Amino acid sequence: MHPLIPGLLFVCSILLILFRPKQKVSCAPGPPSIPIIGNIFRVNLTEGAWKVFTRMKAQYGDIIFFHGLGTNILVLNSLKAVNDLLEKNGTIYSHRPVFTVAGELMGLDQSLALIPYGKEWREHRKLANIALSSVSVQKYRTVQEDLSALLIRDILINPGDFFKHVRLSAARVVMSVTYGFSVDTDDKYITHAEKTMEIVTTATVPGAFLCDFLPFMKHLPKWVPFMKEAAHGKFMIDTLVDRPFEQVKSELVSGTAVDSLARDLFSLGGSNVEFDHRIKWILGTMYGAGGEATYATVLTFIMAMALHTEKQKKAQEEIDLVVGTERVPTIADLPNLPYVKAVIKETMRWNPAFPLGVARRSSEGYVYEGHFIPKGTIVMPNIWAIASEPNSKYDPREFIPERFMDSLVSTIDPAAYAFGFGRRYCPGRFLADNSVSIMISTILAAFDIFPPANQNLKPNFSLNMISYPKPFDCRIVPRSENASRLIIQRAAHCQENSKI
Numbered sequence: 001m002h003p004l005i006p007g008l009l010f011v012c013s014i015l016l017i018l019f020r021p022k023q024k025v026s027c028a029p030g031p032p033s034i035p036i037i038g039n040i041f042r043v044n045l046t047e048g049a050w051k052v053f054t055r056m057k058a059q060y061g062d063i064i065f066f067h068g069l070g071t072n073i074l075v076l077n078s079l080k081a082v083n084d085l086l087e088k089n090g091t092i093y094s095h096r097p098v099f100t101v102a103g104e105l106m107g108l109d110q111s112l113a114l115i116p117y118g119k120e121w122r123e124h125r126k127l128a129n130i131a132l133s134s135v136s137v138q139k140y141r142t143v144q145e146d147l148s149a150l151l152i153r154d155i156l157i158n159p160g161d162f163f164k165h166v167r168l169s170a171a172r173v174v175m176s177v178t179y180g181f182s183v184d185t186d187d188k189y190i191t192h193a194e195k196t197m198e199i200v201t202t203a204t205v206p207g208a209f210l211c212d213f214l215p216f217m218k219h220l221p222k223w224v225p226f227m228k229e230a231a232h233g234k235f236m237i238d239t240l241v242d243r244p245f246e247q248v249k250s251e252l253v254s255g256t257a258v259d260s261l262a263r264d265l266f267s268l269g270g271s272n273v274e275f276d277h278r279i280k281w282i283l284g285t286m287y288g289a290g291g292e293a294t295y296a297t298v299l300t301f302i303m304a305m306a307l308h309t310e311k312q313k314k315a316q317e318e319i320d321l322v323v324g325t326e327r328v329p330t331i332a333d334l335p336n337l338p339y340v341k342a343v344i345k346e347t348m349r350w351n352p353a354f355p356l357g358v359a360r361r362s363s364e365g366y367v368y369e370g371h372f373i374p375k376g377t378i379v380m381p382n383i384w385a386i387a388s389e390p391n392s393k394y395d396p397r398e399f400i401p402e403r404f405m406d407s408l409v410s411t412i413d414p415a416a417y418a419f420g421f422g423r424r425y426c427p428g429r430f431l432a433d434n435s436v437s438i439m440i441s442t443i444l445a446a447f448d449i450f451p452p453a454n455q456n457l458k459p460n461f462s463l464n465m466i467s468y469p470k471p472f473d474c475r476i477v478p479r480s481e482n483a484s485r486l487i488i489q490r491a492a493h494c495q496e497n498s499k500i
């Protein structure tokens with residue numbers, strides 16, 4: 001070899017490294033911005049940010065970048081982008097945004113849903129996963145079936161109040177399962193929880209308070225309106241978490257506590273202040289997080305049935321065939337009810353309870369498909385966009401359960417998005433699945449749901465983090481005298497035999 005060759009090779013390699021064509025890195029595309037304010041205020045929130053982001057997908061693609069006032073937001077508009085970032089890069093994308101008002105001032109940053117990703121979150125999550133595993137939740141099936149029977153009885157007695165009954169029933173399930181308490185109609189815990197969750201779901205929308213963008217505002221005096229709001233929120237949240245915890249603890253001490261997540265969790269560790277605090281917040285979070293999404297899903301189902309009576313009839317025919325008309329369905333019947341299952345999936349797809357998921361925050365800078373995502377970016381999985389993914393056969397905005405039974409044209413199963421993603425996916429999904437399924441199949445077995453007499457029913461949903469149907473009218477009538485008789489018998493039986 002010529003003595004100069006190694007030297008030449010070395011020089012060439014250095015030159016190649018220095019002058020290699022650079023991969024172009026830019027921020028992800030987004031609407032045009034103006035200095036300081038950026039493009040963050042370009043989203044018209046009056047119709048639901050998720051719908052606006054979904055429309056923008058045609059122009060900007062699967063990831064859209066917004067920035068301004070020192071905040072960066074990345075919207076993920078496809079399951080691929082969500083999986084690439086939130087699932088495959090869980091170490092970077094499993095943090096929650098810092099909510100100065102909801103988190104720091106109201107104290108919600110102690111809850112499993114908002115705790116920063118790290119050691120303490122892992123401790124909470126480990127306990128929640130044990131208590132809510134697919135096996136652990138089986139023991140609550142009877143409670144869930146009993147409470148569905150009570151829901152149906154309440155609707156039978158007063159169908160006009162179905163909103164109230166569904167909400168109460170969803171709360172009763174979580175209350176009974178979480179703390180093992182029996183629940184009366186005007187229970188103090190439930191009324192308090194409803195008011196608190198209204199505060200929580202409003203305060204945890206990113207940007208709900210200017211103080212979330214400008215954290216120094218948290219030092220403003222207590223009389224400033226948003227500071228007063230924060231103090232009230234803190235009082236409500238502390239009460240929600242403390243009161244039932246103290247009650248269940250004294251029941252455990254006196255030996256009167258029944259089967260519940262609380263009892264399971266206490267059995268996992270010793271009694272010390274740190275463990276008690278952790279359990280208190282895990283239970284409070286389950287209680288807060290569990291009821292609302294279940295309630296939103298069941299109400300969405302009722303609205304969909306009033307709008308699509310032909311789909312309802314098909315599901316009822318399946319129940320009559322498989323379950324018969326001499327008993328109400330149970331959770332064990334569900335595997336044999338494929339069309340009812342398709343109706344449930346379609347309900348969760350048509351209007352997902354969390355249309356924009358629950359936001360994350362990136363813990364370091366990252367380059368994705370040539371776009372730089374800065375550290376601290378708030379990342380929003382647009383579940384609505386994923387659920388509305390068009391395909392060659394079915395209109396995404398129509399309510400068509402058959403799309404989930406079509407072997408030729410596939411539709412993404414809501415199980416892949418409705419309960420979130422990666423390390424922070426919903427730990428309550430098995431319990432929720434059972435609650436939603438039994439409530440829906442019992443309602444189908446018992447009632448015919450029609451649009452209101454004036455036929456005036458348009459889908460209209462709230463714009464909070466959890467999206468519910470706004471109050472609407474429909475006619476809910478028992479399918480037959482036999483169905484009414486069965487409901488009354490079943491409800492009486494479960495009241496006699498349980499603590500409910």
Ligand code: HEM
Pocket residue numbers: 112113114125128174285286287289290291293294297353354357358359417418419420421422423424425426427428429431432433436
């Ligand atoms: C239909 C009912 C439900 C739906 C659609 C739902 C959906 C979700 C979603 C989308 C998330 C965010 C996950 C993420 O960040 O990717 C979540 C988180 C969570 N859910 Fe659910 N959920 C439901 C019911 C429940 C129930 C019944 C419980 C407990 C009893 C529960 C407990 C939680 C908790 C504790 C978190 C926070 C997890 C964390 O940050 O690590 N959920 N849920």
